[in-house]
Amino acid sequence: MEFKGKTVIVTGAGKGIGREIVRMLVERGAQVVALTRSGADVEALRGEFGCRAIQVDLADADATKEAAIAALPADFLINCAGTTELQPFLETTVEAFDRLVAVNTRAPMIVAQEYARSLIKEGRPGAIVNVSSVASFVGIPDHAAYCASKGGLDGLTRVMAKELAPHGIRANGVHPTVTLTPMAVKAWSDPEKAAGMMKRIPVGRFAEPADIAEVVLFLLSDQAAMVNGISMPVDGGYMIA
């Protein structure tokens, strides 16, 4: 997959899966506009990959809209930023729920709106990939707000796929299982929980960021021109186990 001459917006580009997506895109000829939170990551992305990097807290709706507009014009969009907080359902706080929905659900909508508006105005085609999770398909203990926020993201993906396709813009979702990133350390550092999860993955391992990035880039590319509105698990068979 070649992305020579293409500009791609990647949110959550500073760490984990987003960072690997940036590395692969740059290797394949793309210019990346990175949206991420930490200042150190912004500097690293500029230095290491020559990205145009914009520092933004995606929990802030106004700042997100401003950053999305500043990132344009672009050929493709990858909504990868995500966050989690572990709380049992009965102890899930309104504050944590709102934070997760703001970052995992609302921010992808805001960024995609600005991206799609600009393409439609210019009459250009495009593609969006939203990074969801297997957590949108199943109930994972202590992940109530996270599961809900990713389920909401899937709903957005499907509506975008229907409403934007007539304008030549596809939208798809990618659903990783546990992937070895800083987020996974936060969510799966309890060896007992990790072992239970691993047992349900037929390929017998957790994912690497590159496993997810390859699928994201495929769905973005013209090779996937007829793929629209899907929720693609990248889970080593977790969903059939």
Ligand code: NDP
């Ligand atoms: P990481 O925590 O490793 O990286 C997340 C990136 O998103 C960081 O660069 C982080 O920046 C950025 N980010 C988070 N919150 C904000 C915010 N409010 N504003 C701006 N940037 C923000 O996560 P992963 O790479 O593991 O996850 C990437 C995506 O994959 C997420 O959507 C996640 O839900 C999903 N996923 C991950 C799985 C896993 O096991 N790792 C499994 C299934 C899905 P900063 O560090 O500066 O806050």
